[in-house]
Amino acid sequence: MSVEGVGARIARKEDKRFITGLGRFVDDMVLPRMKHAAFVRSPYAHAKITGIRTEAAKAMPGILAVLTGPELKDDGIGNLICGWMIHSKDGTPMKMGAWSPLAVERARYVGDAVAVVVAETRAQARDAAEAVEVDYEELPAVTEAVEALKPGAPQLHPEAENNLIFDWELGDAKATDEAIARAAHVTRMKIVNNRLVPNAMEPRAALGHYDGAEDHFTLWTTSQNPHLARLVMSAFYNVAPENKLRVIAPDVGGGFGSKIYIYPEEIVCLWASKRTGFPVKWTADRTESFLCDAHGRDHVSEVSLAFDADNQMIALKVDTIANLGAYMSLFSSCVPTYLYATLLSGQYVIPAIHCNVRAVYTNTAPVDAYRGAGRPEATYLLERVVETAARELQISPAELRRKNFIRAFPYQTPVIMNYDAGDYEASLEAAMQAADYAGFTVRREEARRRGKLRGIGMSCYIEACGLAPSQAVGSLGAGVGLWESAEVRVNMAGTVEVLTGSHSHGQGHETTFAQVVAERLGISIDQVSIVHGDTDKVQMGMGTYGSRSGAVGMSAVVKALDRVEAKAKRIAAHLLEADEADIVIEDGAVKVAGTDRSLPWAQVALSAYTAHNLPEGMEPGLKETSFYDPSNFTFPAGCHIAEVEVDPETGHTEIVQFVAADDFGNIINPMIVEGQVHGGVAQGIGQALLEGCRYDPDTGQLLTASYMDYTMPRAADLPSFDVLTSNTPSPSNPLGIKGCGEAGAIGSPPAVINAITDAIRNNELPMPASSQTVWKALRKAA
Amino acid sequence: MAEISMKVNGRAVTAEVEDRTLLVHFLREHQGLTGTHVGCDTSQCGACVVHVDGKAVKSCTMLAAQASGAQVLTIEGLADGGELHPVQAAFREHHGLQCGFCTPGMIMAAVDMIRRHPGGLDEKTVRAELEGNLCRCTGYHNIVKAVLAAAEAMAGQKAKAA
16 A cells, blocks of 8 residues: 555545635536526425416516426427336336426426526526416325325326336245244334435535537536436437537535436526526525435335244345335336345345335325435344344344354345355454443443433444446346446646546545555556546546445546556556566556666656657557446445433433444545445434424425424534444455445444334334434333 | 625625625625535525624525625635635544535634634534534534544644744
């Protein structure tokens, strides 16, 4: 490891612009003649739109246009789509209802965009939006998936009878039922995974610019994947062909999944720019973020975990109802299926698994991937039922887990995944050591004397990252390949630009990607620049989500670096009159191994471009591109242990200790990895203790539409975290990386709930376990 | 319309703005100082914290007209020329930021917090004092570390100067 290379804990290159206020976010952008958009949104959860009158709004000061759904349709703009095909178990394709960027005839959730106003200023646009008169005929609404499936429930889309989008299964139902029938013990639970709102701190924003002379569009947008946005807007929404559409995602203030998707607003800004002849900018206010950003989770499940007489797991049966909201968002269908049921084996040998999932429309915001996406739901379900089983079987939770751990790799689960490497015992041991698990009973007693109820809970999670082998996901219904691309451009004097299809919105790619290059070429990270987030600069890309940037994005960089290195070595061998096999690149020089003959890196780069003396037949230049398609998923795993104290008088829970011991494979920058874990764990604790998205079940109004009502974790709600790693390199990519972005949000919620239920001696506890909820559970236990 | 004049980062500015213009919009849209961010509509997130006459203020909670005559310091004016403020330096050193969106408000709030606690800070106090600032990326762990480190560094500087 060099000082700045792989494994170095170095401060980030990108920090300076953020700490001095010089970051460039979409809402910071100003174009000449730029106008502002405000959306008219449905105040009803479900309504027929019988008329829209825009005259009064159009007469207000500064108004350039008021545009509606029929005009958008007339211009040929297409409906939003879900890009992952799921087939029900009867073989029929999922039932996708129409989602127009501006609602036509019917609004299906509170916040559904109905019209857009374009004005000189943001304030004028908002004033006029309030003056647009929409005639609604209110219809009955349904917000909960279980209710939406019942006979007589309000129907959202004609395509989806009984609001059922698909009824899908994975695994062997017969073998699972047979094993449960002969089990010595079966633990059964109903598990609800609470609905969450992602809440990246930067609200979504879009700035669309149509250049009439070139018939060309540019979109600045808060996106985790600008190339994917361009593809979808071009191929499905008919905004413009790809060569006439440039998408730029500049500094983006957090994503957590919510900025993967292509939403109505960015399509409308581009279209409105062409319609009006002005650049058009829209920035969400926070209430719009709550109403319209894709939400996460929202599962209701029944689970049975069966054991033989020796406490070995023999079967797991899961029946899940997943709420997908009013429309199918871009990746919504894969979240409760292939990102969920495929992880239900967890860290355990479970010979028979069966999972049935029904996905359902409701009059709520669309639900899609949120940090972890399906894997937190699988982990919460499994780790709650394992902990509960340990209590029922009166065996220690650690012992029950140990007894059932997978220990030989590769391991083929009954639910598609082939785990490549791991050491679950090692992370369990590391976490228990760090948490002083053995000393807990003493601490519990000490807390009891202070009048506090102390509990401890663990969670052993696994996730699948490094999304994903293109052929494999294609066979499962994905509409795209999940490779990544890179270009390594060595400039004439030896500095390096890396162009990557990964997108950094907090993950620190400008530093970690540079570290990989610095390690390989022996140059300083200051000599390496990372370019991302612009479809005109980066050749192609699939973007950042699913903890894929290290495992897939960096692997593409490595592949391009291999080619650069090979060419540089050939040039140096030629210039130094040495054998190519003897050439090494280190410390910024290209050397003949074991001799004092060497050339500075910069000189080799220059030679490639002067082309005065290259090997016979070699093209000038030192710039290589690559596409990297992973051979397998990666499987980060780990053990989280939470220790809590509950105040029996108030139900308030304090997390007194939180330990995360993770296996992330090889690590590029431990400081950044730890930061990812801190943030993920905070979101997981948020889900467990504080965050719950609530709709009024009768009216479909979003009750938690601001930070006054939706409880975000604040500094005083959280402890400092004890984060450690015990790593086994992934054999599935050249750097041995597994991925770390989501683990914290996946592992932590069950650890927290297992700890609280241990403290209060009542296993019936929903998330979020607010003080009131815990207080009620305590009263029930007593 | 309101005629306003104030000093922003030491520079005198005057403008005519709509009465309803918030200080944050004046700074971002009229002054082009886009380091001050808007993260919510309810004065909860603190991404817009600036200093008005030396005190931390959520600039979304104040009309620009109310700041007329005041000295306003934004994140852009915090560093001393090329030299980072100790709080800025500590946020970088301790990885107290990820996406960077809440960061300007966090830093401005932290500078004020340290000023108000000349006797020093502990973790519990820092966490309680950060109540008005939301971060979704860091879990606050490294922000707390950065604020404590900056407080210590600044106390050290003061002692040296004395």
